[in-house]
Amino acid sequence: MQVADRIERVNESIVNFYLVEEAGRVTVVDAGMPGNWGLLVDGLARIGRTIADIETVVLTHAHADHVGLAERIRSAAPCEARIHQADLEYLLAGKRPAGGIDRGASMWLLRTALYGLRKRGTTMPPVATASTFAHGDVLDVPGSPRVIHAPGHTPGACALLFEERGALMTGDTLNTLDVVRGKTGPRISPFWSDRALAVASLARLDGLPARIVLPGHGEPFAGTPSEAVALARAAEKPGRAPD
Numbered sequence: 001m002q003v004a005d006r007i008e009r010v011n012e013s014i015v016n017f018y019l020v021e022e023a024g025r026v027t028v029v030d031a032g033m034p035g036n037w038g039l040l041v042d043g044l045a046r047i048g049r050t051i052a053d054i055e056t057v058v059l060t061h062a063h064a065d066h067v068g069l070a071e072r073i074r075s076a077a078p079c080e081a082r083i084h085q086a087d088l089e090y091l092l093a094g095k096r097p098a099g100g101i102d103r104g105a106s107m108w109l110l111r112t113a114l115y116g117l118r119k120r121g122t123t124m125p126p127v128a129t130a131s132t133f134a135h136g137d138v139l140d141v142p143g144s145p146r147v148i149h150a151p152g153h154t155p156g157a158c159a160l161l162f163e164e165r166g167a168l169m170t171g172d173t174l175n176t177l178d179v180v181r182g183k184t185g186p187r188i189s190p191f192w193s194d195r196a197l198a199v200a201s202l203a204r205l206d207g208l209p210a211r212i213v214l215p216g217h218g219e220p221f222a223g224t225p226s227e228a229v230a231l232a233r234a235a236e237k238p239g240r241a242p243d
């Protein structure tokens with residue numbers, strides 16, 4: 001569905017990715033799981049576009065459920081894949097950055113794992129080549145997003161600010177669904193490379209000019225990044241592990 005000016009959300013189960021259209025060309029933000037090709041093609045069809053209209057695939061970070069289709073898109077369009085320099089080695093190797101997971105597994109973890117198995121999201125197809133970006137870069141691609149490096153979920157985890165469209169895509173720097181415990185509302189991801197850094201990096205999102213927050217997992221948050229960050233911070237319980 002359309003979630004902002006010329007921004008289409010492509011969603012199934014825990015997977016979100018976004019199509020940003022400008023003058024008939026498309027930026028794909030994140031690339032789901034390997035089994036999500038039909039979902040992508042259907043999403044493009046909804047906005048009257050095809051794979052050949054994709055100009056670039058911009059990846060918020062190198063996790064299997066965000067880069068699953070990246071290599072296939074890159075070679076089929078064909079187009080360039082882009083990622084923050086700190087996650088490049090993982091993308092090229094098809095290797096997950098080291099890290100941990102919050103305690104408190106529930107039936108949701110099973111649901112997430114089953115969907116991942118069905119869509120082959122447990123392995124990360126390596127991307128043959130990608131260009132990199134850094135904090136503050138404005139990418140010369142449809143939608144002209146500004147890169148906000150907010151590490152912690154992964155070393156190179158980024159949000160993308162589409163200022164003209166009033167939209168902030170947060171990847172997994174801020175989610176509205178905890179895919180392990182099923183909790184909803186703005187929060188950091190239960191997966192991380194450095195949990196304390198992920199919480200500290202919320203400051204990078206605070207104050208950004210947008211009217212809607214589009215996360216890597218969960219529903220759009222119809223508010224400002226500052227409102228989302230305040231709720232994500234409130235969801236943290238200082239001094240102890242979360243529920």
Ligand SMILES: [Zn+2]
Pocket residue numbers: 061063066153172189191
């Ligand atoms: Zn992730």
